[in-house]
Amino acid sequence: xxILIACEYSGRSRRxxxxxGHEVLSCDFEPAEDGAGNHYQGDVLEILxxxxxxxxxxxxCTYLAVSGLHWNGRTPGRAQKTExxxxxxxxxxxxxxxxxxxxxxxxxxxxxxxxxDQVIQPWQFGEDASKATCLWLKNLPLLQPTKIIDGKxxxxxxxxxxxxKYGCPNCHGEKKAKxxxxxxxxxxxNKLGPSEDRWKERSRTYEGIxxxxxxxxxxxxxxxxxxxxxxxxxRQPVVFDLFGADCVx
Ligand SMILES: C[S@@+](CC[C@H](N)C(=O)[O-])C[C@H]1O[C@@H](n2cnc3c(N)ncnc32)[C@H](O)[C@@H]1O
Numbered sequence: 001x002x003i004l005i006a007c008e009y010s011g012r013s014r015r016x017x018x019x020x021g022h023e024v025l026s027c028d029f030e031p032a033e034d035g036a037g038n039h040y041q042g043d044v045l046e047i048l049x050x051x052x053x054x055x056x057x058x059x060x061c062t063y064l065a066v067s068g069l070h071w072n073g074r075t076p077g078r079a080q081k082t083e084x085x086x087x088x089x090x091x092x093x094x095x096x097x098x099x100x101x102x103x104x105x106x107x108x109x110x111x112x113x114x115x116x117d118q119v120i121q122p123w124q125f126g127e128d129a130s131k132a133t134c135l136w137l138k139n140l141p142l143l144q145p146t147k148i149i150d151g152k153x154x155x156x157x158x159x160x161x162x163x164x165k166y167g168c169p170n171c172h173g174e175k176k177a178k179x180x181x182x183x184x185x186x187x188x189x190n191k192l193g194p195s196e197d198r199w200k201e202r203s204r205t206y207e208g209i210x211x212x213x214x215x216x217x218x219x220x221x222x223x224x225x226x227x228x229x230x231x232x233x234x235r236q237p238v239v240f241d242l243f244g245a246d247c248v249x
Contacts, residue, residue, distance in 0.1 A: 001218065006044040006057035006092060010204040011037045013056055016214035025050075045091060054099040054140075054217065057092045058205065059085070064107035086112050093136060100138040101213065110134065118142045123149040125208035128182035133209075146212045151179035157186045 001022045005013045009030035014037055017024045025038050027047060032039035040047060044057075062068065063081040072079040089109055092102055110116060116134035123130060124145035135143065153160045155168035155177040168177070178188060185191055192198055 001053040002051060004044075004047070004050065004052045004055040004097070006055055007060065008056075008058055008205070009033050009200075011039070012205045012207060012210040013214065014038065016207075016210040017218055020214060020218040022218060045088075048091070048095040048097070052097045055092070055095060055097045055101075056213065056217075057100070057102045058203070059089055059092065059102060059104055060203075061105045061107055064089070064104060064109060066106050066108060069108060082108065089113060093138070098138075099140050099217070100136075101140055101217070102136040103133055104136075106132055106134060109136070120145075120209065122206040122209060123151060123181055125206065125212050127206045127208040129206060130179075130181040130184055130188075131202075131206075140217055143209075143212055143216055146208065146215075149181070151181040151184075153177045154180045154186050159186075 003017050003022050003024045005017070005024060005026040007028055008014065008026040009028040009032060011026055011032050011034040014024045014026040014032075015034070023038075025040055025047075026032060027040040027042065027044045029041065029043070031041050048055075063078065063085040069082070072082055086109070089102065089104075090113065093100060093113070104116075106119075114136070117137040118135045120133050120135060120143055121130060122133075124147075126147035126149060128149050128151070130151065155175055156170045158168065158170070159180075160168055160177055168175075180186060180188060183191055190202065192201055
């Protein structure tokens, strides 16, 4: 298969798909972090018509994430940036490519374009991390979890010794215990403090997720023809923490 990984500088999905013998190109305004790979540094819109069989797209979420939209009414020009970001997403979703997956955090793509087909979490793919990620799919099956990691149960900001899901003696179970993962503070916020490259640190695709879509979607390429999306849907995995507050880059 000829595969385009749009808006990727880390090379993680590129390398994962390459393991299955595919011809893969990553594309980003940024140089490829791994230096050597098959990477186009430039605008992905220029190369959408390259005869691709599959595109995986990681659109930046800055002007789309639900958690940042409240700034649109208070920051001149920001609402226009959201409109431009939505237009970019439409161009990606309507690209002349038979199979497309677009990933983004919980964002206004859901209300302005269409609801995602699936919401996944890195902890469903062997990663000790929480980050709700939506997938919009064209002619691809839902991604199946590969390995569930259970975060430690916390209540009232403290770990529960006995993993008692009914809460802690402090609140006598009034508050609900919450699973906390390696990338979170005890209250569920992202641990990474402000820094110049925070967006980069937070936006790299998790290796466990890259491995899963390469394994599951690369296989699709060897089937005959393209099944309808309805026929290709598998059982929707259970998703917790759907609206985790971790979607602003
Ligand atoms: C949220 S990051 C995704 C990072 C990705 N998950 C990875 O592991 O490398 C979004 C990336 O999209 C890139 N980008 C935005 N618009 C683009 C465009 N028109 N063409 C190519 N890359 C673009 C940005 O430079 C940024 O690196």
